[in-house]
Amino acid sequence: MDFLMPPVPPDKDGGRQQSLTGELAAVTMRGLDLALEQRVLVTLSGHDLEGRSVERKLPICSAEVFIVLKALAIAGRDKPKDAYDIHFVLLHDERGPQGLAKALRRLRPHDAIDAAIESLQRDYKDIDGRGPHDVCAFLGRSGDDKLAGDVLAYVQEFLSSL
Template sequence: MRGTGYAALDTEVRNLSAIDQGQTKYAEVKVAALAGFLMAKAAAAHGRGKPKDWYDIAFVLIHNDLGGVDAAIERTNSVFPNVLKGPGKTWLTELLANFAETNSQGVEAYATQMFLDHPELDRETLSADAYLAVSQFCKGIGLS
């Protein structure tokens, strides 16, 4: 297994379907669940520092299927109660630093991509959304 292993420690099964030569095919696929994805992505962002990683984290915090930032906090605290012990603290501290100001690189990455995808949205609002989501998440898991 590559990576930190967090994605494998928090999984869920998703039912997918596709049309293949006129017939609907179904499959159950095991994927990283919310907390596993967030921790794996935080580790990746720490190692790579690519704008896409910062965008992905903010997007998932805001738009996840469980209901937003509060759900992400609850899930992360439940699945990884000791997340701030060991390397997770370093990754999450860096995450917070990259969203510390409304013009930080993480905030800019989220706002830039969302504005490209949705030019009808207000860029300042997008920046504020990313800043607040990451700040709230980090505070909610005990990082201040």
């Protein structure tokens, strides 16, 4: 289990361990304050391990803030799933790229949002950029220019709507 917390000075970018006790530390995560402030409740229902029906409301990070966190992750590590997660949200959120951008605009100014935008602009410049490439690689479709073009188009639409 990972414990997360917003960065504390001088660790403005996150990604480091912050000691909490002699034996317990939390990983600092830039933008986590947004995730905690911009929560939405989702209802999950199903059956527990003993076959009983259960339903719970769980707080999750809003989709627009999830994009921010994933864009920051792309800037700090090499995991193609981060790019795929951004693509998935832009493709499947009912508000679409423009609606997600509109929701994110309301949260500005915020340094984590600005850094995320820089990350997206850098990694989604063109069809050969890291973002489109990573989505294709994650899906096992390396070299699929149509998919890469779609990935690029969604992120560019999101960015141009900010």
